[in-house]
Amino acid sequence: MLIDWNAFTPWASLAGGALIGAAATLLILFNGRIAGISGIVGGLLALKKGDMGWRLAFIGGLIAAPLIWQLFASLPAIRIDGSFLMVALAGLIVGIGTRYGSGCTSGHGVCGISRRSPRSVVATLLFMMMGFITVYVIRHVFQIAG
Amino acid sequence: MVNVIALVSGLIFGLGLILGGMANPAKVLAFLDLTGEWDPSLAFVMAGAIAVGSVAFALAGKLKKSYLGAPMSLPASRTIDKRLVLGALAFGIGWGIAGICPGPALVLLGAGSVKGVVFVAAMLLGMGVFEILERRRSNPEVQRKPIADRKAGEQIALQDH
Numbered sequence: 001m002l003i004d005w006n007a008f009t010p011w012a013s014l015a016g017g018a019l020i021g022a023a024a025t026l027l028i029l030f031n032g033r034i035a036g037i038s039g040i041v042g043g044l045l046a047l048k049k050g051d052m053g054w055r056l057a058f059i060g061g062l063i064a065a066p067l068i069w070q071l072f073a074s075l076p077a078i079r080i081d082g083s084f085l086m087v088a089l090a091g092l093i094v095g096i097g098t099r100y101g102s103g104c105t106s107g108h109g110v111c112g113i114s115r116r117s118p119r120s121v122v123a124t125l126l127f128m129m130m131g132f133i134t135v136y137v138i139r140h141v142f143q144i145a146g
Numbered sequence: 147m148v149n150v151i152a153l154v155s156g157l158i159f160g161l162g163l164i165l166g167g168m169a170n171p172a173k174v175l176a177f178l179d180l181t182g183e184w185d186p187s188l189a190f191v192m193a194g195a196i197a198v199g200s201v202a203f204a205l206a207g208k209l210k211k212s213y214l215g216a217p218m219s220l221p222a223s224r225t226i227d228k229r230l231v232l233g234a235l236a237f238g239i240g241w242g243i244a245g246i247c248p249g250p251a252l253v254l255l256g257a258g259s260v261k262g263v264v265f266v267a268a269m270l271l272g273m274g275v276f277e278i279l280e281r282r283r284s285n286p287e288v289q290r291k292p293i294a295d296r297k298a299g300e301q302i303a304l305q306d307h
Contacts, residue, residue: 007183013190024155076167113192114199130241131238
């Protein structure tokens with residue numbers, strides 16, 4: 001295993017993680033809700049009256065984050081390697097998978113592990129493992145990109 | 147007030163993703179590429195988030211209502227079923243293809259990324275397909291039974307986490 005020391009950002013990532021934890025703290029303690037993005041977005045599609053406002057507000061905050069960031073500093077580099085077709089395929093699978101699996105990196109990986117939910121621990125281990133395998137297959141078996 | 151908290155929470159969440167480097171799909175893929183030039187940063191994002199989150203959720207577990215008087219929506223299920231396992235495996239494949247999960251996808255929208263827009267549109271389509279399949283699955287059975295005969299589980303089947 002070779003660590004890319006130039007790309008590795010331990011302190012910024014730890015601080016960014018702490019911010020994500022703080023955001024989840026606000027949402028659970030004040031609103032009684034779990035900061036799981038796939039659940040918050042997916043729940044919108046159920047079109048339940050009285051349950052839309054906070055979801056839209058949270059999503060609005062997420063979308064506004066890069067705009068607010070740019071008032072103070074330039075955004076870090078963003079690079080998406082896959083083709084449009086691959087990105088669309090990935091989005092479709094992520095949409096279906098996160099809803100059947102009841103969560104994603106935030107709902108299971110952050111909130112679920114924080115509250116020691118066995119379902120979330122299992123889900124996180126599984127999607128991490130599958131992520132590792134998928135990247136391995138794409139980059140080192142089929143040798144596409146990277 | 148609930149909406150203001152949600153807006154601020156979403157904003158802080160997004161700023162955390164950007165600061166942590168997770169709004170950059172190439173950096174996420176560099177974490178998932180164990181046998182390439184590995185960037186362990188994502189593990190530090192998780193560690194930071196879980197360290198703070200563990201305190202919050204320990205506190206939340208003792209609350210009957212939220213600080214604003216809302217009910218505490220904490221998933222109670224502890225069963226590891228086929229849906230959880232297959233869903234998580236599928237999500238992992240999608241995540242590995244593009245290096246994008248739902249949170250960063252929305253940040254990419256705000257950053258003006260065209261591929262971000264494509265990803266979110268496809269993700270919403272996927273979630274919509276799920277929603278329709280769920281309704282087809284639960285409705286015929288639920289509708290045939292009188293309300294009194296319904297089990298609690300059938301009514302909450304559509305609730306998210």
